Amino acid sequence: MAAQKAKLLGEQDAQKVVDELERLYRDAKYFLHFDTTVNLLAGAIIEARTKDEVVIKVTSELFKKYHTAKDYAHSTPEELLKYIRQATFAGNKAKSIIGACKLIEQRYGGKVPSTIDELTELPGIGRKTANTILINGFGIVEGMPIDTWAMRVSYRLGLTDKTDPDGVEDDLKAKVPKRYWANFAYVLKAHGKEICNIVPQCGKCPLNSICPKNGV
């Protein structure tokens, strides 16, 4: 991202951008298929900095064998690595999943907790992963799961001038109506994949005339 100060859109233009993105990608949703909340948690840990296609591939096999916190708590990092080796930082993620599931067994009787504070106390779980679990596992919307797609697209569009996930989430929460929070990170990711990729295709972007193109 650019060292130059980012231009922020004014309130009305920001609203127009948010509404247009929602109109364009209103069906955008979390990509992962999971059978249990524990597997959602495992998948949400695995997906960090890993391509969606790889996550889908490794979890489709992993989720055939593992379903509960007990299943993971009684496993070993070596055993999990047989399934998730293709993910980035697979060794650390295997340890985090097992560590988180041991605590879920001990503290919560095997049930994934449903508050951001409880979730972020578990190994390998920051705000983004916790928001992913709350939104997709419990329908609880307290924030947005900000990934690198959401950060890059919202920065370019002038919806934020921050370059850290928490700062971006705070800015977006101030600008995006709460009814959009549950899927807005997925909307930004969809626009990133479709048009505003690493090399943005501004010429064919419906937001071209309004976008300040920060860092482009």
Ligand code: SF4
């Ligand atoms: S105009 Fe360019 S930089 Fe702005 S959102 Fe569209 S593709 Fe991205």
